[in-house]
Each structure stands twice: as C-alpha cells, then as structure tokens.
Amino acid sequence: MLVINSPLEMRAYSLKARQEGKRIGLVPTMGALHAGHLSLMDYARPQCDLLAASIFVNPLQFDREDDLAGYPRTFERDLELCEAHGVDLVFAPNPENMYPEGFQTSVSVGEMTKGLCGAGRDGHFQGVTTVVMKLFNTVLCDLAVFGEKDYQQLRVIQRMVRDLDMLVEVVGRPTVREEDGLALSSRNKHLSPEERDKALCLSRALKKARSLADAGETSRSRLVAEAEEIIRGTDGAKMEYVEIVDSQSLAPMQKITKPARMCLAVWLGDTRLIDNAPLN
Numbered sequence: 001m002l003v004i005n006s007p008l009e010m011r012a013y014s015l016k017a018r019q020e021g022k023r024i025g026l027v028p029t030m031g032a033l034h035a036g037h038l039s040l041m042d043y044a045r046p047q048c049d050l051l052a053a054s055i056f057v058n059p060l061q062f063d064r065e066d067d068l069a070g071y072p073r074t075f076e077r078d079l080e081l082c083e084a085h086g087v088d089l090v091f092a093p094n095p096e097n098m099y100p101e102g103f104q105t106s107v108s109v110g111e112m113t114k115g116l117c118g119a120g121r122d123g124h125f126q127g128v129t130t131v132v133m134k135l136f137n138t139v140l141c142d143l144a145v146f147g148e149k150d151y152q153q154l155r156v157i158q159r160m161v162r163d164l165d166m167l168v169e170v171v172g173r174p175t176v177r178e179e180d181g182l183a184l185s186s187r188n189k190h191l192s193p194e195e196r197d198k199a200l201c202l203s204r205a206l207k208k209a210r211s212l213a214d215a216g217e218t219s220r221s222r223l224v225a226e227a228e229e230i231i232r233g234t235d236g237a238k239m240e241y242v243e244i245v246d247s248q249s250l251a252p253m254q255k256i257t258k259p260a261r262m263c264l265a266v267w268l269g270d271t272r273l274i275d276n277a278p279l280n
C-alpha cells in the first residue's frame with residue numbers, strides 16, 4: 001500500500017491511473033478509523049480499480065480549537081486497517097501542503113448548510129466542502145463514499161457536486177452501530193464510561209420517534225417532543241438540536257408526508273455527538 005503526502009504527487013499518480021483507464025474510488029476520512037470507516041472501504045473496493053482513502057484532520061472545518069487539538073489521531077493503526085481492507089493508496093497530506101501561504105479560496109453551499117449542525121458550528125460546512133473539493137481534484141476520483149452518520153454532510157456534498165457539475169459519483173452508506181445502538185464515531189473515544197452509557201439517549205430518541213412514526217404519527221412537534229423527552233431525561237446529556245427534515249433538501253418539515261429524517265446533536269460533557277434516522 002502506497003502512502004502519499006504531497007497533493008502534487010497525488011494528482012500526478014491519479015492522472016496516470018486515469019490515463020491507464022482505471023476507475024478511482026475514494027473514502028475521505030479524518031483518521032482514527034473504526035468499523036464505520038471500514039464499511040465504506042469494503043463497499044468501494046469491488047467497484048473500483050484503485051481504492052484510495054484520505055486521512056486528513058482538516059483544520060478549516062473545526063469551530064473549536066480544543067476539538068481540533070484533541071481530535072483522536074491513530075495514524076499507524078489506521079494504515080494497518082486500510083491495508084487490511086484492500087486500500088491501495090492512502091493520501092495523507094498536512095495542513096501546510098493543503099493550505100499553503102496565500103490560500104484564500106473557499107466553496108460554500110447555501111441554504112442546506114444553515115440549519116442542523118450548520119447552526120451550531122460556524123464555518124464548519126464551508127470547511128468541509130472546500131477540503132472535499134480539493135480532495136476530489138487531487139485524487140481525481142470517479143466514486144466517493146461517505147457515511148449517513150454525517151447525514152447533512154452527505155447531502156451537502158451531493159448538492160455541491162450537482163451544482164458545480166463535478167464528475168464524481170457520491171454514494172452514502174448506512175451508519176454502523178455498536179450492538180446497543182450507539183453510532184460509531186471517532187469522538188466516542190473521548191467519552192468516559194458514564195458518558196458512554198448516557199450516549200445511548202441519541203439512538204433511543206431516534207428509535208422512539210421511529211416507532212411513533214411507524215404507528216402513524218405524522219406531527220413534527222409530537223415526534224420531536226418525544227425524542228427531546230428522552231434526551232432531557234438523561235442526566236448530564238445536553239441537547240443541541242432535534243429536528244425533522246426533508247431527506248433530500250434538508251428543509252424542516254411540519255408534517256411527515258415525504259421521506260423525512262430525524263437528526264439530532266447532543267453534548268456529553270465536552271463531547272458533541274450526532275445521529276439521525278429515517279422516519280418513513
């Protein structure tokens with residue numbers, strides 16, 4: 001397995017692979033890999049000739065310095081996991097070669113980035129779309145695979161690709177969970193054992209809303225209230241938002257008439273977790 005740090009080298013390598021007619025797949029990550037990331041690699045592997053994974057903790061998308069400084073970093077183990085899951089090439093640039101002196105361009109998607117996580121994390125999605133555009137332009141991928149755990153991110157990237165006529169197929173894959181329902185996330189590493197237990201309030205809230213929706217409940221306020229009750233009833237959990245949105249446009253919904261998604265963000269101590277689930 002090849003490891004490339006330089007964006008210029010990366011692009012030269014990809015250009016050659018493309019000229020040889022190879023289909024390139026990319027799994028973008030910030031490292032600290034877990035079974036969620038690996039499921040994306042396993043999905044992409046049979047669909048491309050060259051499978052790349054990127055590992056880059058992107059400073060542009062962090063709204064808090066302590067979050068960036070404390071982000072889990074397990075690079076050597078990440079490389080072993082990539083190799084074991086059929087990755088041909090890891091692209092691991094550093095902030096200096098991704099954003100050299102004088103860098104001043106950004107990509108931003110409009111309305112869809114204002115609500116949900118965009119409301120609480122200033123500049124986050126602009127940081128994500130800017131780096132993803134750079135990753136796509138450097139790795140020259142035909143296919144890129146993202147997780148539904150970061151549902152707004154997935155939809156925002158798909159919007160960017162459509163709006164800017166980019167030639168990349170962006171596929172979303174289901175959230176991988178622990179047996180008890182907790183969505184895998186690199187930031188779970190920050191949870192104390194007590195916080196880990198309490199973190200189950202996210203998936204329990206979604207499950208409750210889902211079961212009410214299955215039983216015919218279509219009112220946003222009722223479904224949100226029931227989910228909020230579970231979070232508020234969990235000592236030490238602090239709700240950031242619970243929202244129901246149109247699964248495609250991410251516009252808030254009052255009545256569940258079209259495909260809808262409940263999305264939520266909850267703090268456990270200093271750790272912010274997100275989760276989401278379809279309601280129909």
Ligand SMILES: Nc1ncnc2c1ncn2[C@@H]1O[C@H](COP(=O)(O)OP(=O)(O)OP(=O)(O)O)[C@@H](O)[C@H]1O
Pocket residue numbers: 028029030031035036037039040145146147148149150173174175176177183184185186187188
């Ligand atoms: N549990 C999961 N199941 C499937 N895909 C996931 C899961 N967790 C993360 N991913 C996906 O992996 C890709 C890289 O995500 P990232 O490296 O930020 O990991 P993460 O676990 O989401 O970390 P954190 O949310 O703590 O930053 C994204 O497309 C993300 O949606």
Ligand SMILES: CC(C)(CO)[C@@H](O)C(=O)[O-]
Pocket residue numbers: 028029030056058061128131132150153
């Ligand atoms: C897509 C991404 C790799 C961009 O830095 C990041 O937001 C992530 O890991 O989900």
Ligand code: BAL
Pocket residue numbers: 061062150153
């Ligand atoms: N997993 C999405 C990237 C972030 O939280 O910054």
